[in-house]
Amino acid sequence: MSLLVTGSIGIDTVETPFGKRDDVIGGSAIYFSYAASFFTPVRLVGVVGEDCPKHYFDIFNDREVDTGGLEVRKGSKTFRWHGSYLKDLNEAQTVEVDLNVLAERAPKIPENFRDSRHIFLANTHPVLQQEMLGSLKTPKLVVADTMNLWIQTEHAELKKLLKKIHGLVLNDGEARLLTEKKNLIEAAKDVLKMGPKFVVIKKGEHGAMMVSDRDTFVLPAFPAEKVVDPTGAGDSFAGGMMGYLSSQNTFSPATIKRAMAFGTVVASYTIADFSLGGLKSTSRDAIDDRWHEYKQAMSF
Amino acid sequence: MSLLVTGSIGIDTVETPFGKRDDVIGGSAIYFSYAASFFTPVRLVGVVGEDCPKHYFDIFNDREVDTGGLEVRKGSKTFRWHGSYLKDLNEAQTVEVDLNVLAERAPKIPENFRDSRHIFLANTHPVLQQEMLGSLKTPKLVVADTMNLWIQTEHAELKKLLKKIHGLVLNDGEARLLTEKKNLIEAAKDVLKMGPKFVVIKKGEHGAMMVSDRDTFVLPAFPAEKVVDPTGAGDSFAGGMMGYLSSQNTFSPATIKRAMAFGTVVASYTIADFSLGGLKSTSRDAIDDRWHEYKQAMSF
Numbered sequence: 001m002s003l004l005v006t007g008s009i010g011i012d013t014v015e016t017p018f019g020k021r022d023d024v025i026g027g028s029a030i031y032f033s034y035a036a037s038f039f040t041p042v043r044l045v046g047v048v049g050e051d052c053p054k055h056y057f058d059i060f061n062d063r064e065v066d067t068g069g070l071e072v073r074k075g076s077k078t079f080r081w082h083g084s085y086l087k088d089l090n091e092a093q094t095v096e097v098d099l100n101v102l103a104e105r106a107p108k109i110p111e112n113f114r115d116s117r118h119i120f121l122a123n124t125h126p127v128l129q130q131e132m133l134g135s136l137k138t139p140k141l142v143v144a145d146t147m148n149l150w151i152q153t154e155h156a157e158l159k160k161l162l163k164k165i166h167g168l169v170l171n172d173g174e175a176r177l178l179t180e181k182k183n184l185i186e187a188a189k190d191v192l193k194m195g196p197k198f199v200v201i202k203k204g205e206h207g208a209m210m211v212s213d214r215d216t217f218v219l220p221a222f223p224a225e226k227v228v229d230p231t232g233a234g235d236s237f238a239g240g241m242m243g244y245l246s247s248q249n250t251f252s253p254a255t256i257k258r259a260m261a262f263g264t265v266v267a268s269y270t271i272a273d274f275s276l277g278g279l280k281s282t283s284r285d286a287i288d289d290r291w292h293e294y295k296q297a298m299s300f
Numbered sequence: 301m302s303l304l305v306t307g308s309i310g311i312d313t314v315e316t317p318f319g320k321r322d323d324v325i326g327g328s329a330i331y332f333s334y335a336a337s338f339f340t341p342v343r344l345v346g347v348v349g350e351d352c353p354k355h356y357f358d359i360f361n362d363r364e365v366d367t368g369g370l371e372v373r374k375g376s377k378t379f380r381w382h383g384s385y386l387k388d389l390n391e392a393q394t395v396e397v398d399l400n401v402l403a404e405r406a407p408k409i410p411e412n413f414r415d416s417r418h419i420f421l422a423n424t425h426p427v428l429q430q431e432m433l434g435s436l437k438t439p440k441l442v443v444a445d446t447m448n449l450w451i452q453t454e455h456a457e458l459k460k461l462l463k464k465i466h467g468l469v470l471n472d473g474e475a476r477l478l479t480e481k482k483n484l485i486e487a488a489k490d491v492l493k494m495g496p497k498f499v500v501i502k503k504g505e506h507g508a509m510m511v512s513d514r515d516t517f518v519l520p521a522f523p524a525e526k527v528v529d530p531t532g533a534g535d536s537f538a539g540g541m542m543g544y545l546s547s548q549n550t551f552s553p554a555t556i557k558r559a560m561a562f563g564t565v566v567a568s569y570t571i572a573d574f575s576l577g578g579l580k581s582t583s584r585d586a587i588d589d590r591w592h593e594y595k596q597a598m599s600f
Contacts, residue, residue: 089482089483182389183389183524183525183526183527185523185524185525186525189525203506206503206506206507206520207506207518207520209520209523215597216523216597217597218507218520218521218523218597218598219520219600220506220507220509220518220519220520221518223485223509223516223518224483224485225483225485225486225489226483227483254600257600258600260600261600295599295600297515297516297517297518298518298598298599298600299595299598299599300519300554300557300558300560300561300595300598
């Protein structure tokens with residue numbers, strides 16, 4: 001079963017109390033793909049500009065990530081984000097953002113990717129998310145992410161998207177904004193009324209919560225003494241979760257639980273270093289070991 | 301094994317989005333005692349003024365709470381607290397507070413309570429906490445709570461207390477204030493260097509974390525769709541935890557985990573109604589059922 005992801009690819013500049021990194025690879029689709037590739041082959045769809053260093057994609061050389069859906073658009077510039085965590089390691093302050101190519105038309109999903117069964121629509125304009133979803137033949141599990149901007153400016157289109165997906169992943173602030181409910185369980189139940197069968201709310205250092213019609217499941221984050229760079233933690237969580245789900249090809253509540261725990265563990269590697277450094281430093285074996293350690297620590 | 305608690309007893313006025321209650325029974329020792337009494341007999345030590353309605357203590361009529369250490373001090377007035385959760389259900393705004401009798405000398409621990417083996421020093425002045433601890437003969441497990449005020453104004457005395465106790469329970473903001481560390485695991489490890497063998501950090505709606513030399517354990521809160529009044533949630537958590545620990549008479553990491561889960565479940569009843577209403581509505585059987593439900597929901 002192949003897992004397709006489409007989302008942003010960016011050139012990031014990041015400042016945290018542990019230092020600064022200029023012009024490193026980032027973006028939701030990049031973190032997601034790397035994280036998911038520990039569990040299943042990934043098909044990456046995204047677009048960059050002419051300015052994007054080719055060597056960026058060397059990180060996928062030894063991974064099962066098919067970059068056949070990567071478009072290098074002539075005359076365009078790559079999405080750039082400059083963020084700072086100097087004030088608060090739990091919340092990025094955007095110093096500067098240039099949408100560049102992300103503000104243009106969506107990348108095309110290659111013909112040979114259109115039979116993908118498991119889809120993650122990482123955060124982008126909900127019209128583009130629907131367009132890309134529309135070009136897939138027989139999707140079996142569709143999960144999307146979104147963000148404040150679209151909740152506020154593209155509410156109607158987002159509502160249309162929600163009717164077409166099985167799962168929504170979003171953070172606590174976004175869930176509250178979308179539903180105008182402060183209590184997260186209430187908020188999650190309101191999201192379910194909008195269409196998805198399940199909703200996963202990411203709570204940063206406080207972990208994640210899954211709510212479906214029949215289940216509510218809360219997981220704390222993996223306890224981390226040192227957070228070097230939280231960029232990409234949420235996308236890595238989603239990647240680990242979707243990668244595992246896709247590999248199992250079943251979406252029962254019990255499987256979603258285990259998948260969220262894998263997402264939690266994968267994200268714990270991401271935050272331990274800058275950019276993709278944390279993910280590059282680990283392996284499926286190390287992830288499995290930490291997953292068992294986490295499972296053990298959570299049981300009582 | 302008897303569990304002794306000493307802490308505040310108060311007349312509370314509380315406002316939440318669900319209504320207002322004037323002059324209801326409250327205070328750390330009250331919530332703690334009721335919560336702990338589901339698991340073990342409790343000895344309550346505290347002081348009120350002449351103005352405290354006698355019928356307040358009827359709540360303990362059918363509980364195994366020995367109120368022999370309750371002093372009604374002539375010429376004094378009961379501690380009063382008026383809090384509001386209208387702005388934020390997760391954080392009380394103090395509208396008015398009158399320490400009254402709490403600003404006077406500590407209550408005396410009755411002679412027949414001095415053989416208590418398990419002690420919870422609920423939040424009060426660290427000099428009084430040390431005094432009361434000093435009058436106990438052979439304490440085996442001593443756990444204390446504290447607050448911002450003492451961390452800021454009685455740092456030296458608090459440090460002395462920390463060398464004499466086995467466990468410290470405090471909330472996330474207090475842990476950060478005490479250690480000047482933002483990361484909670486780092487903060488907890490710093491607390492361990494100050495004396496306690498284990499530290500429990502309460503994170504409100506995000507649950508609780510226990511750190512000892514060898515273990516780190518994080519538990520999410522019991523998912524609650526409706527929080528009516530969070531007053532006393534932390535004290536009920538501590539009561540459930542200490543009550544269970546005392547009943548088991550062993551303090552292994554595995555037992556502390558289970559105890560924290562009981563504390564979490566007991567607190568979930570407290571927040572479902574005003575004052576002691578939530579605790580009064582439940583039973584040990586209902587708590588055990590919810591504990592198993594919680595355990596099941598947490599396992600993956």
